Amino acid sequence: MALPSDIEIARAAKKLPIQGIGAKLGIPEADLLPYGHDKAKVGQGFIASLRGRPDGKLILVTAINPTPAGEGKTTTTVGLGDGLNRIGKRAVVCIREASLGPNFGMKGGAAGGGMAQIVPMEEMNLHFTGDFHAITSAHNLLAAMIDNHIYWGNTLDMDARRIVWRRVMDMNDRALRDVVTSLGGVSNGYPRQTGFDITVASEVMAILCLARDLDDLERRLGDIVVAYTSAKTPVTARDLKADGAMTVLLKDAMQPNLVQTLENNPAFVHGGPFANIAHGCNSVIATTTALKLGEYVVTEAGFGADLGAEKFFDIKCRKAGLRPAAAVIVATVRAMKMNGGVAKADLGAENVAAVQAGCPNLGRHIANVKGFGVPVVVAINHFTTDTEAEVQAVKDYVAAQGAEAILCKHWAQGSAGIEDLARKVVDLAESGVADFAPLYPDDMPLFAKIETIAKRIYHAGAVVADKAVLDQLKVWEAAGYGALPVCIAKTQYSFTTDPTVRGAPVGHTIPLREVRLSAGAGFVVAICGEIMTMPGLPRVPSAEVIRLNADGDVEGLF
Incomplete structure (x- = not known):
């Protein structure tokens, strides 16, 4: 039996009053600033009172390079949070807020999917709390x-x-x-x-x-x-x-937003930088607050591990002093087949050879995340068209990379379909094998940092830049900005700057087109290839199908 649409599932959710979700984390009602009945901000005074508490374990959910087949990273993040709660761990989910741009452009929504969602779905994908x-x-x-x-x-x-x-x-x-x-x-x-x-x-x-x-x-x-x-x-x-005056405008936006999953588990949804043009992580204040309140915090980094995870480790963890205990890389059989050369229209047919041919993209991400000293498990986000032979092909490939791949059915079954992954994450996190370290030291020259990411993460052969760009980096170093990390703006679809190149290419060239100094944020943005910091709408934007129905409910978000 087919599931209802994401928005229908979200609308039918049996939500608890937000004060009840806060109570699960020990947040007094007086320290919640409600926005209606099902969302609230957590007060700065309460957050400050948590500083002496020990931290829980931080789990990163990342993914392979995104494909039109869809990977389900946020769905897996939410499902894993529910799964950890199901096996008796006090877990909190931390994700980013949705931007109106992609909601009305290509994506149509960003709160998970199926039976692994965060609610209220409509509000989260529209104006939310106004941040x-x-x-x-x-x-x-x-x-x-x-x-x-x-x-x-x-x-x-x-x-x-x-x-x-x-x-x-x-x-x-x-x-x-x-x-x-x-x-x-x-x-x-x-x-x-x-x-x-x-x-x-x-x-x-x-x-x-x-x-x-x-x-x-x-x-x-x-x-x-x-x-x-x-x-x-x-x-x-x-x-x-x-x-x-800018701080005054942001004083409420600075407070993390507390909401809940479909299974009434707590979730912080706060901040929303894109990973292809910014650093792709939810807020430090939400993550650090969650770490004081939960045994496990499950967070995600945008797009594939080459962008999101690298920036999570090299920018967010470096700046906030975070030490992740384990990482989950989300992959799908469908995406492996696309990386193996199968057209989207043909993904429903079994093709074990194409799965095997596409797995090197996954292998590259496994090696990259391990390179930060973080233990890895692969979550195979299940689709009904997946065959046993195709799933086994992914499992066999991942085992050869020294990791384990676990089939996850949270989209259809909620927390019951992801218990195996939750237990594996606990095993990894409690094993104490994590030995996290950023990719490069603070004192490395700025261009060398860019080259290090390009060569070690993207497996590029070279980075090329005009003399004006190189001179600008030297000027910033002379001005005292040389210790900043770099944030690479690049297409999310490939290890190269060409979005059509799938798989695990090597030896390509990364063109460094422009650099921007973000002195307040504390990083240098390196714009590579044709990436745009103002996207355009697609030929048929999601806005064409988003509307209110006769009952006044939102339709078209998905």
């Missing part, structure tokens, strides 16, 4: 203060040709990638070329997701470099006196 709107407003307040400062005399001597702070909006709109502002005469300011990024690519988003508390948030906001003077010295948000 993204607050981030957008804080970012654009700073943009407005830059142009206003120039209009009223420019006492900071900002060079209008060297303003690096763009505007943002939480929607895919390719028409805004490059724009000219302040047209229309003297009263509208000085015309200049600029552009928009999507909100999830904003440095303000990254800052909110990496800040430990409100004081750290304000310090980081003040460190944002927005422009350079005619003498090429940096101008910061603090110089513009914007950091205080």
Whole structure:
């Protein structure tokens, strides 16, 4: 019997009042700020009171490179959290919030699927608690203060040709990638070329997701470099006196959002940087709070392990002092067949040879995650078209890589279908074999860090960049930014910068097109290939089918 759609399952969920979910974690009602009956923010005072508690065990869920066949990383994250609770562990799920851009573009929703979802699904995928709107407003307040400062005399001597702070909006709109502002005469300011990024690519988003508390948030906001003077010295948000007002706009957004799974287990959903153009992890404050409240915290990193897991380890864990106990790599038989050369329309037919041919992509990710000193298990997210022979082919391949692959049926069965994976994760986490270390040291030169990721994670032969890009990195090193980690913006679909190249290629070239300094977030963004920081809508966007039905319920999110 076929399951109802994700949104139908979510709508039929028997949710507990959010105070009951908080009680499971020992959060007093007075420290919850409810948004309706089924979601709440957790107060900063309560979070501060947890500092002396020991941490639970942190589990990362990552995946192979995404394919049109779908992998189900978030579904597996939610299912594993439910599975751990089912076998008697107090587990908390931590994931990112959904951006309106992909919701109305290609994806249509991001809260898990089937019987492994976080609810309320509609609210989470739309405006939720308003965090993204607050981030957008804080970012654009700073943009407005830059142009206003120039209009009223420019006492900071900002060079209008060297303003690096763009505007943002939480929607895919390719028409805004490059724009000219302040047209229309003297009263509208000085015309200049600029552009928009999507909100999830904003440095303000990254800052909110990496800040430990409100004081750290304000310090980081003040460190944002927005422009350079005619003498090429940096101008910061603090110089513009914007950091205080930006913090005010973000004070509620900084508090983690507590919701629940379909099985009434606690979940924090907070922050949402993309992994292909940002660092791809939920907030540090949500993760660290969950670690104080749960025995196990299950979190995810965006897209494949080459982007999401690498940034989780090299940026989030490095900056927050986190030490993951184990990692789960999500794969599907269907995706293995696509990596093996099978067209999407033909995935329903058994093809063991194609599965075997596609497995090297999975093998590359297994080796990469192990390279960080984190033990790995593979979750085979089950589809009804999978055959026993195909599943066994994946298991045999993974065993040859020194790991174990476990078939998981959480999409159809909820926690009952993922108990085996939950037990394996506990075994790995409690074995004490994890010996986490980032990929590169802080004192490595910036370009060498980029090369290290390209060669060790992507297995590239070389990174190529114009002299202007290399010179810019040297200028930042001279200015004291050389110890920052790097955040690579690259297509999620391939180890290369060509999204059509599947499998596990070697020896390719990574073109480094542009670098951006995120001094407040604390990393340097390296833009590689044709990746865009403002996506466009597809030919047939999800927005065409999202609507209210006759009962006033949302349809079309999936």
